[in-house]
Amino acid sequence: MTPRLDLTTDPVELTAALVDVPSVSGSEEQLADVVERALRTDAPGLEVVRSGNAVLARTNLGKRSRVVLAGHLDTVPINENLPVTRTGSGADEVLHGCGTVDMKGGDAVMLHLAATLDNPAHDLTFVFYDCEEVSADRNGLNRIESELPDWMDGDLAVVCEPSNAAVEAGCQGTLRVEVRTRGQRAHSARAWMGENAIHAAEPVLRRLSEHEPRTVDVDGLRFHEGLQAVGISGGVAGNVVPDECVVTVNHRFAPDTALEEAEERVRRIFDGFEVTVVDAARAAHPGLNEPATAELVAASGAEPVAKLGWTDVARFAARGMPAVNFGPGSPTLAHTQQENVAAGDVRHCAEVLRRALATS
Template sequence: MPALDLHSDPVELTATLVDVPSVSGDEGALADAIEQALREQAGHLEVVRDGHAVLARTTLGRPSRVVFAGHIDTVPVNDNLPVRRATGPGGDRLHGLGTVDMKGGDAVFLSLAATVRAPRHDMTFVFYDCEEVEAARNGLGRIERSLPDWLDGDLAVVGEPSNAVVEAGCQGSLRFEVRCTGARAHTARAWMGVNAVHALELPLRRLAEYQARQVVIDGLTYREGLQAVRVTGGVSGNVVPDEAVLTVNHRFAPDRTLEQAEEHVAEVFDGFELTFVDRSPPAPPGLTAPAAAELVRASGGQPVAKLGWTDVARFAARGVPAVNYGPGDPTLAHTQQENVDTREITGVADVLRKFLAD
């Protein structure tokens, strides 16, 4: 088991975490190391284990509580381990799987857990598993079923990479299939059949002509999208297809519920059969919550809208205002070139310490 020094510099701690492989479903070694480190180096915290998730919290009787949540799993290794350090004109960087998504954020949270002994808010830390795979396996969902009170608070900070800027709320996401049917025939006698692939012309035209909204909520601009992501159809090179399926992804602003978003795409594709295969609710910005406003002030920057879906939506569904705030450029997540500016790790740690101390 690797030894984690929670009192070390968060940059060094990030490097240590990265060198512990923790692909989704195989987080056991890292969870063991985190649990042992918290029990040995953060005796002021209550610590529990739930599967490959580790949770810790203070019980100081503060009038408010902040939940810090970070997933400890990564996508599969892509010849990007062990961690590598590089120094250039722009400063020092850590290269390697998880440096951005999101072991830099985990390192910051672990450092806070061990070293902040008298915060102005009670603190809960949730280091969870299986975020990078299907939603049904997400460790937060399991924790919500087995230890729901551990997710309660006045603000949740999810440490997803956000370029060290507070990203508020998140878009909702729908994935659905538009299905067209026809009749098979030999292509030598195509007039005897009905080509289902050709029938996709109309829904594809509607997509091409679709005007996506830009929605301003609490001063933040959310850009929506409706995009074809897959087309399937046909059984053989000499057979007129009798079925074709167009898969579409809709990203929508948090002024709509899931139900309203479903009604909207049903109107866009009026006359076609839709099958919804994935639904993720949005999260409102939540910046009017007192603790969220305090975090924005501590960061000293302008918050931006989250143009994507993250686990902040799980907290928002529980009535907990939530934001994304972590080191790293999210466009580098899941790439072989994943790397993080070490100044962002240090900066996020400094802001959160100020937030907890002020």
């Protein structure tokens, strides 16, 4: 039987209820049904639409600004960590289980605010989307951006991914390339008759080891760049001189660098080699000087930090709006069998967002 959520209850209890509805990527339908029904029942003033296994809701109050809150409904595969379990009590209570931190705690905060935040200072849009934990081409935000683009627009986007209940502003961009060397096959007993492509990759590895990545301040936040070999392949057989070798390189770049500049930088580093881009995503600028962002930072009572990694904030930033990560729990626990979130973090994030979004 499909459970019914009470969005007005304690967001910790709401987190537990969400966790107990399995929603592995590609199988979010039941949870999307539950979320849609709850929004239509407990938040009747919101406009609610369904897009596949994504559920969207928004206010239409005529406010001068709009804040978008986004969270994915899916989880990684269950690893003997359902149903939810609890340890501790009171301020020390912890919820354990698949999705507790990534990111049903954040979803619970969003749902609770959707039903209980009266007269917000901004119009609000809530986006609960599918298939974030799998390949980027399946991400539900692609479909939403294509079919319902105005639902992704606003003056600030808050992605409620786990961030240790601190504002993680912006994010790094990422570029993955293949650096290819070529040679000529020969029998390894007569190696002088061939040209070894794996040996020819030595300068590629040397350039990587000698590269000094930048550390740069953007909006007062320190972003550390990176350039790393993340894979190497080559070889034909145990008695054949290989004629091809591919070194896969990942470049993480700061928000002050455009994607085109990052690609140019990598091609310059590997000048003389064949370089093929296989994956790329733009960085997101922190936007800490924007009023809506400053209000969230002030409400958090803590210093913002740079997001070292790529998240869906970049999809919103590409639409010309500042975007931050802000959610309960530690991202280091995501995707682990020991995944858990502290009840205090969930309640804290709900209160911070309430202060930031409510009419003063």
